[in-house]
Amino acid sequence: MKLSAELKSFQDRLGHTFKRPELLAQAVTHASMSSANRDDNQRLEFLGDRVLGLVMAEALLKLDTGATEGQLAPRFNALVRKETCADVARQIDLGAVLRLGRSEMLSGGRRKQALLGDSIEAVLAAVYLDAGFETAKTLILRLWGDRVKNVDEDARDAKTALQEWAQARGLQPPSYVEVSRAGPDHAPVFTIAAELETGERREATAGSKRQAEQAAAGNLLSALEQSA
Template identity: 75%
Template sequence: MKLSADLKAFQERLGHRFSSPDLLIRAVTHPSMSSVHRDDNQRLEFLGDRVLGLVMAEALLKADPQATEGQLAPRYNALVRKETCAAIARQIDLGTVLKLGRSEMKSGGRRKEALLGDAMEAVIAAVYLDAGFEAAQARIVALWGDRITTVKADARDAKTALQEWAQARGQQPPVYKELKRTGPDHAPQFVIEVALETGEAEKATAGSKRHAEHAAAKALLDRLEAE
């Protein structure tokens, strides 16, 4: 199977030329474009998440031989979470080559954080299946670059940080509430609100409840810390 010109260019940005081009095509195919004759990237995403996890765990151990498990865990979480994967995807302009259904494209799918993060994991799996673990490891380390050594020792996800902020002030944990769900089953959109017992609240929209919760927590935390 031959690659289109845009996918050939993407290979250069990624830094890996595929011996099996069909793996790359599958990695960039969103479920909204899947069919009987076209596989989507969900299974690759599942595998890529595990490959990324192993590479990052090993990279962090090498980067800081003296770090304790308690220090390594939050760094690891910061490096493998969807937001970071999405940032890497933007770095190599992955969104421009995604194969999306019409509804997903109209809703701005090429810019969605969850979608980009999932696709990045799928691309990692495609490299792994195409050329083995060492090739995937080399691409991950190169793409994540300085993030591996500069990730903050106290890096936490937004939900954890917001909960700690509330508890430090003697408040109950934040409460998350689903306000709305729209879109088709293959591409839902969730509107989530997070609120503190003192009344402060923020809303966010994303393609999964988890990502919407994190986005809402980050928005509220940013506002609280700016006050």
């Protein structure tokens, strides 16, 4: 199989030349473009998530030999979560070469955080299948770069941090309420409110419920810390 000029350029940005280019072609094919003769990247995404997890777990253990599981877990989560994966995908302009169906393309799929995060995992799996674990590991550590050694020692997502803040004060976990949903079905926009039983509340808007909940939690936590 011959790669297009765009995928050859992407190989350069990625830093890996595929012996089996069909793996890369599959890795950049979204489910909206799959067909009987064209596999999508969902199975590769499943594998890539595990490859990434193993590499990061090993790297964190090596970086801090005295860290407890409780210290390592939030750092690990910060390095493998969709937001970080999507950031790496943008770093190598993965969105530019994704094969998307028309509706997904029109809804801004090349910029969607979840889609980019899933796709970089598929690309990592393709590298693993093409050249083995050590090659995939070297590539992952290069792409993640200083994120590994600079990961916040108390790295937690906003929802976890807010829940811990509430529990430390004897409060029930925060609740998340869908305030509104706008936009077409293929590109919804959600407004979510994060609330504490004591009445504090902040809202946020994003393209997925998960992102909106995280943003609302972050907004509320910031407000609580500023008023402390």
